[in-house]
Amino acid sequence: QVQLxxxxxxxxxxxxxxxxxxxxxxxxxxxxMGWFRQAPGKEREFVAALGWTSISPYYADSxxxxxxxxxxxxxxxxxxxxxxxxPEDTAVYYCAAHExxxxxxxxxxxxxxxxxxxxxxxxxx
Numbered sequence: 361q362v363q364l365x366x367x368x369x370x371x372x373x374x375x376x377x378x379x380x381x382x383x384x385x386x387x388x389x390x391x392x393m394g395w396f397r398q399a400p401g402k403e404r405e406f407v408a409a410l411g412w413t414s415i416s417p418y419y420a421d422s423x424x425x426x427x428x429x430x431x432x433x434x435x436x437x438x439x440x441x442x443x444x445x446x447p448e449d450t451a452v453y454y455c456a457a458h459e460x461x462x463x464x465x466x467x468x469x470x471x472x473x474x475x476x477x478x479x480x481x482x483x484x485x
Contacts, residue, residue, distance in 0.1 A: 362386045362436075362474050364455045369479030376483070377443045382455030382476060384436040391474075392461035393431050393438040397451035397481075404454065408440060409463035418463035423449075445483045452478040 363385035372378055380395065394409030408419045408429040417429050428441040438455060455476035458466060466472070 362388065362391065362457050364457060364474055364476035366453065366455045366476045366479040369453060369481045371482045371484065372445055374445060374447055374483055374485050376445050377441070378445065378481060380440040380442065380453055380455075380479060380481070382438040382440075384438070384457065386436065387433070388431065388436045388438070388457065389433045390459050391457040392459070392463060392466045393429075394456045394458075394463070394466045394472075395429060395438075395440045395453055396456055397449075397453045398478075399448075399451040402451075406467040407453070409456075409466040410438070411462040411464075411466070412460050413462075416463060418467055420467070442481070445481075447483045447485045449481060450483050451481060453481050454478045 368380040395407040398404040426444045431438045457474040
């Protein structure tokens with residue numbers, strides 16, 4: 361098990377950029393790492409993930425081409441670079457980790473092992 365702590369959220373104007381970071385308490389090389397988000401009144405949804413082999417990222421259609429997920433297992437860190445932000449990207453963003461998953465599997469798994477506490481991202485129009 362790993363503990364996850366997100367940072368980097370904030371208020372940004374539409375069209376702007378933010379970089380979210382997720383620090384894990386332990387080694388992450390065997391974990392799929394991902395980002396999910398939850399807007400007010402909506403269910404939590406998948407945003408992006410890297411599988412435990414880190415070969416290919418997987419993105420939600422709504423963020424493809426605008427967001428980039430990356431990881432640094434030597435530092436036990438995961439990042440989400442968010443560009444061309446839109447007001448509909450406003451949500452609490454959560455970091456997630458689950459052992460030995462592909463990115464695509466993580467996108468639909470309902471029993472993810474580890475979650476962070478979330479960081480608020482607000483995009484103003």
